[in-house]
Amino acid sequence: MQVLVCIKRVPDTGARLELTADGQELDTRNLEFTVSPHEECAVEEAIRLVEAQGGSATVLSLGPEAAGEQIREALAKGIERGILLETDGGEWDPAATATAIVSAIEDEAFDLVLFGNESADAGNYQVGVRVAQALGWPCVTSVKQLELESAERALAKREVPGGWELYPLTLPAVVTVKEGINSPRHPSLRGIMTAKKKEIVRLKPEKSAAQLVKLGLKKPPEGRGQIQMLGEGTAAVPQIVAALKELGVL
Amino acid sequence: MIVVWIEDQGGKVTDAVWEALTMGRRLAQQMDQPLAALLAGAPEASGLTDQLKEYGVSRVWLTGDERLARWAPQAQARVLARLIEQERPQVVLAAATDRGNELLAYLAARLQLGLATNCTEVHPGDDFTVTRLRWGGSLLEEARLLSEPKLLTVALHVNAPEPQPAESFQIEQFVAQLEERDFIIQMSKMEESAHEGVSLAEAKVVVGGGRGVGNAEGFKSLEELAQLLGGAVGGSRVATNNGWRPHADQIGQTGAQIAPELYIACGISGAIQHVVGCKGAKNILVINKDPEAPFFARADYGVVGDLREVIPALVEAIRRERGD
Ligand SMILES: Cc1cc2nc3c(=O)[nH]c(=O)nc-3n(C[C@H](O)[C@H](O)[C@H](O)COP(=O)(O)OP(=O)(O)OC[C@H]3O[C@@H](n4cnc5c(N)ncnc54)[C@H](O)[C@@H]3O)c2cc1C
Numbered sequence: 001m002q003v004l005v006c007i008k009r010v011p012d013t014g015a016r017l018e019l020t021a022d023g024q025e026l027d028t029r030n031l032e033f034t035v036s037p038h039e040e041c042a043v044e045e046a047i048r049l050v051e052a053q054g055g056s057a058t059v060l061s062l063g064p065e066a067a068g069e070q071i072r073e074a075l076a077k078g079i080e081r082g083i084l085l086e087t088d089g090g091e092w093d094p095a096a097t098a099t100a101i102v103s104a105i106e107d108e109a110f111d112l113v114l115f116g117n118e119s120a121d122a123g124n125y126q127v128g129v130r131v132a133q134a135l136g137w138p139c140v141t142s143v144k145q146l147e148l149e150s151a152e153r154a155l156a157k158r159e160v161p162g163g164w165e166l167y168p169l170t171l172p173a174v175v176t177v178k179e180g181i182n183s184p185r186h187p188s189l190r191g192i193m194t195a196k197k198k199e200i201v202r203l204k205p206e207k208s209a210a211q212l213v214k215l216g217l218k219k220p221p222e223g224r225g226q227i228q229m230l231g232e233g234t235a236a237v238p239q240i241v242a243a244l245k246e247l248g249v250l
Numbered sequence: 251m252i253v254v255w256i257e258d259q260g261g262k263v264t265d266a267v268w269e270a271l272t273m274g275r276r277l278a279q280q281m282d283q284p285l286a287a288l289l290a291g292a293p294e295a296s297g298l299t300d301q302l303k304e305y306g307v308s309r310v311w312l313t314g315d316e317r318l319a320r321w322a323p324q325a326q327a328r329v330l331a332r333l334i335e336q337e338r339p340q341v342v343l344a345a346a347t348d349r350g351n352e353l354l355a356y357l358a359a360r361l362q363l364g365l366a367t368n369c370t371e372v373h374p375g376d377d378f379t380v381t382r383l384r385w386g387g388s389l390l391e392e393a394r395l396l397s398e399p400k401l402l403t404v405a406l407h408v409n410a411p412e413p414q415p416a417e418s419f420q421i422e423q424f425v426a427q428l429e430e431r432d433f434i435i436q437m438s439k440m441e442e443s444a445h446e447g448v449s450l451a452e453a454k455v456v457v458g459g460g461r462g463v464g465n466a467e468g469f470k471s472l473e474e475l476a477q478l479l480g481g482a483v484g485g486s487r488v489a490t491n492n493g494w495r496p497h498a499d500q501i502g503q504t505g506a507q508i509a510p511e512l513y514i515a516c517g518i519s520g521a522i523q524h525v526v527g528c529k530g531a532k533n534i535l536v537i538n539k540d541p542e543a544p545f546f547a548r549a550d551y552g553v554v555g556d557l558r559e560v561i562p563a564l565v566e567a568i569r570r571e572r573g574d
Pocket residue numbers: 012013034035036037120459460461462463485486487488489500501502503504505506516517518519520521522523524527537538539540543555556557558
């Protein structure tokens with residue numbers, strides 16, 4: 001089974017977000033980089049599928065040269081091969097991203113392409129669906145359980161309030177996953193060593209015209225007023241009870 | 251024309267639909283266009299039509315296609331694509347639920363149009379721009395949407411629903427002419443999961459626990475508190491990643507978005523990705539042993555202390571209060 005998993009390099013923000021002076025980007029000078037938890041789970045799912053079925057898994061990222069780090073991390077966990085669609089680091093809208101991914105994988109023979117349900121930063125919810133549409137493949141989004149029934153059949157499940165929705169699908173297919181589908185592993189020391197020797201194919205994709213154009217970022221207004229401190233330790237309990245009463249929840 | 255897609259589950263809808271309709275109605279007024287709605291779901295969904303009129307809808311289409319009773323995103327997108335071809339609306343919008351985002355993604359992909367998800371504001375005009383959520387809602391983006399018609403989804407819990415009845419109202423059938431291949435992806439069935447108590451999404455009170463809870467056992471006192479207040483228990487990503495709680499209990503960017511009257515956050519530091527999940531809470535009480543924890547800057551009430559002492563004492567006090 002040939003599996004492709006697509007990931008996006010994003011800054012790992014802490015408790016505060018700072019913007020660059022021109023309001024175009026997050027100020028990432030003091031930040032580390034990572035991928036969304038959804039995508040960590042997609043990587044894990046790809047590795048598990050190949051462990052169970054045989055075949056091989058490939059990881060792809062569209063992003064700046066530094067996104068090689070995130071690809072390397074996935075290789076260290078057990079993915080075989082990487083593809084970096086190298087950009088100048090600017091914003092790519094979902095349609096342009098999907099077009100670049102499709103043209104990069106056209107000549108490959110994947111059975112399954114995995115995505116995170118939405119990226120951590122842009123949250124557009126559509127690259128996976130657009131890739132599926134362009135390939136003419138079926139797609140299930142928001143998946144939190146994936147069972148392979150045969151080489152051609154799978155069952156994808158989505159969690160909704162009160163239960164699970166079941167979606168049978170035929171491969172080749174696109175599946176976008178959510179955190180919770182599995183618990184991602186950490187790379188082993190040996191994995192990190194072997195990852196250094198694994199191949200990363202570097203391509204420079206053509207950027208198609210954007211339909212959704214970012215003009216700038218801003219911080220939302222802080223909704224809350226002054227905090228009311230109710231005290232310290234168990235001594236605060238009477239004030240907590242009073243506050244609960246005031247709010248009408250007790 | 252502004253078309254709002256109505257997500258119904260067996261004739262029932264959530265607040266998200268009224269929020270989307272409210273955005274649609276304001277847009278219709280600004281653009282001097284009629285507001286229309288497409289109910290592509292089960293035939294029994296037609297019971298909703300009276301409520302749609304209250305929200306300013308003057309035209310409603312029903313498909314009455316039994317096959318659409320079970321969710322089939324491509325088929326739904328096909329219906330919308332046909333409607334666009336026939337009616338040439340300026341804007342098509344849906345609530346930014348899992349299904350709303352999914353459906354409009356299919357529609358955008360099929361028609362090769364741009365799509366702006368999770369919009370909080372829309373500014374029509376020659377230069378059609380939107381304000382949309384990024385980073386799960388911790389940042390806002392101003393963006394220009396170039397293609398026509400404009401496709402957007404409306405962020406949840408941002409704009410309160412506001413009814414304003416339409417002057418005229420008509421209901422029409424829309425024949426979707428769906429084919430077998432439109433149902434290539436369709437929900438085959440729903441597996442109900444046994445769930446006790448109140449759900450996170452509906453709870454009036456949510457008690458959340460993070461790394462500070464320490465282990466699965468530690469959640470017992472949080473559960474007791476939640477039960478006394480008729481609420482539900484949730485957690486941070488640390489709590490779910492460590493297996494102390496199931497992932498369905500995770501609050502935040504990659505978990506659930508909650509909007510209770512009160513959220514009691516215990517031993518949670520207040521990382522942005524967690525906080526965006528509880529922005530909709532009317533009140534937040536933070537209990538944390540570190541007075542510098544960032545969550546205090548985003549809360550209404552605070553207690554500095556060890557949750558392992560404060561929560562049991564609080565449970566005790568509430569029991570005494572109730573006389574048992
Ligand atoms: C793209 C992305 C998406 C993410 N999505 C989510 C998400 O959906 N939900 C989520 O929660 N996180 C999410 N995260 C992770 C998030 O950034 C934080 O790592 C996480 O929320 C931290 O959890 P925590 O507050 O429990 O742990 P910590 O940050 O370690 O905080 C623990 C807190 O507990 C306090 N404490 C310790 N012991 C006690 C005690 N005995 N009594 C009282 N207080 C005590 C400490 O003072 C500290 O403030 C995401 C991260 C990324 C990058």
